[in-house]
Amino acid sequence: MSGTLHLAQGLDAINPVLNFSIFGAFVLITLVIVFRASRNTKTAADYYAAGRSFSGPQNGMAIAGDYLSAASFLGIVGAIALNGYDGFLYSIGFLVAWLVALLLVAELMRNTAKFTMGDVLAFRMRQRPIRAAAAVSTLAVSFFYLLAQMAGGGALVNLLLGIRSEVGQNVIIATVGVVMIIYVLIGGMRGTTWVQIIKAGLLIAGAAAMTVWVLALYGFDFSGVLADAVAQEGGKGEALLSPGAQYGINEVSKLNFLSLGIALVLGTAGLPHVLMRFYTVPTAKDARRSVVWAISLIGLFYLFTLVLGYGAGALVGPEEIANAPGGVNSAAPLLALALGGPVLLGFIAAVAFATILAVVAGLTITASASFAHDVYTSVIKKGQSGDDSARSEVRVARITAVVIGAAAVLGGIFAKEQNVAFLVALAFAVAASANLPTILYTLFWKRFNTQGALWSIYGGLVVTITLIVFSPAVSGSETSMIKGMDFAWFPLSNPGLVSIPLAFFLGWLGTVLSKEHNAKKQAEMEVRSLTGAGAEKAASH
């Protein structure tokens, strides 16, 4: 009973006016910066790649801003608070994944491509089919990720702004969508990058302050935080401190976790909005520096979430978190409330919104670049070059951004009540299956060719989506998207364990079954990717 009493106080303490004002201030400040940044946005290189003028540390901040989504902040803190150790497992996969980007992908991609993944793949292959395939998988990953972010937005409005009415929530989702479209349309990549830098700064600073606060309450004894989290009534007790509370239920769930772990670590370096960030710096060395910064910031942030998760379990309690609107996602906001009262809650709520805004903007610009640059210019217009077509390409990219933004708003409104958590896992699985094998083969395997690339992209995409559709994530269990029907024959909600090896195999098979091999272009690509000769330079305005 005491839990419910406390909860009622918790809800009253949510001060919508305060939360709105803090969030409004963030939007206002970033809009001013975006408008200022837009003065320098003229060419395609400006719009897609911010004139390649960001420094390594700046881009590292922006990568962290792009990568640390609301799901990874609210979701991981909540998962640790309720399920203990299993929530921590996510963050480790999300972090280790960056080594793939650092060692194998970032610098070579920066040296070879201009704007999109399609640029790298098309370098030594037949342009039109390969660009179309790269765009299809980029759009698919971006769309799944976007939908997950926007759907989460609805729950967040309910939780953080105290808006319970359907119409009110829809209005907020639409507003978030419109602000995001303005960022992308006006600011292009430069504006979007600044939004991500500011957001990453606020998010990491907020998490750091709360972490120090929690630790200070326990005399900087992390073991004491753990002891209190274990002692809380209604929780999982000792089981919180070791793995298995969520994934250790049976053999299938264990296999499912293994599959998820593999997709997380291999998916990151294939996420299109992450890849696109490498083109905003002047050289490969800056791309390396930005990944080093990103690894430091993201690693630090996940260490904070470990303390915050157990801290929320200890100071707020699992019952109260589970019963609050927003459930598991409410752990971080409720911890903020317990620590610093309504003001800190308002700050954390505003940061969570800023997070959705920034991630959605990054996805939208990536998807629009992929459509305009790969599909419109290379497939529809058959690669005519010249200033005229560059201008029309940017125009097409802007129109695409509006369309994608509108689709995201509609998706967010319709998917609001849906359990779409599997969409993030799906985005990672597609990125790891369709994109990563193709990128690695292109960069490191001499013999790789068009047919191999098409087989690994389309094969990886089709296999992943098929397995998800026929998995318990979509039908046949209590938490499925479609309840009351059962057409699931694939036992794992995370298809990576099957789809990733299969995509690597398909890429190899398609290659050896085709005689095509362009030695001259392969030589050019390899030399350019390793030395940076002829790489796109920074625009000097």
Next chain:
Amino acid sequence: MTDTENGRAVGQGPDPDWEAVQAGPEFQELRRRLRVFVFPMTAFFLAWYLLYVLVADYAHDFMATPLVGNINVGIVFGLLQFVSTFVITGLYVRYAGSRLDPLADKIRGDIEGEEGK
């Protein structure tokens, strides 16, 4: 402003002979140095991560072994993944700075100088 949008930075003169550069001893050495570092290191960190995931997945009791207070093997093992990620990042930055960048810069200088003629 420089026009790099159409990839003209390279294409102004006749294209360099990429296949000759690729076959040259300097480039072969650069390629060898890159691969000799990144391939084993990738294999190592993937195996180390996979070991962690498998132990977390199938050896709950081992992970629950207490070490200091409430800190158990699982938490230390998890934190070691952070440490190894930071250490590998540092090692690569050092290796790239001393063994890759100078050679890459030299080859690039040769290629771009050639074109400038």
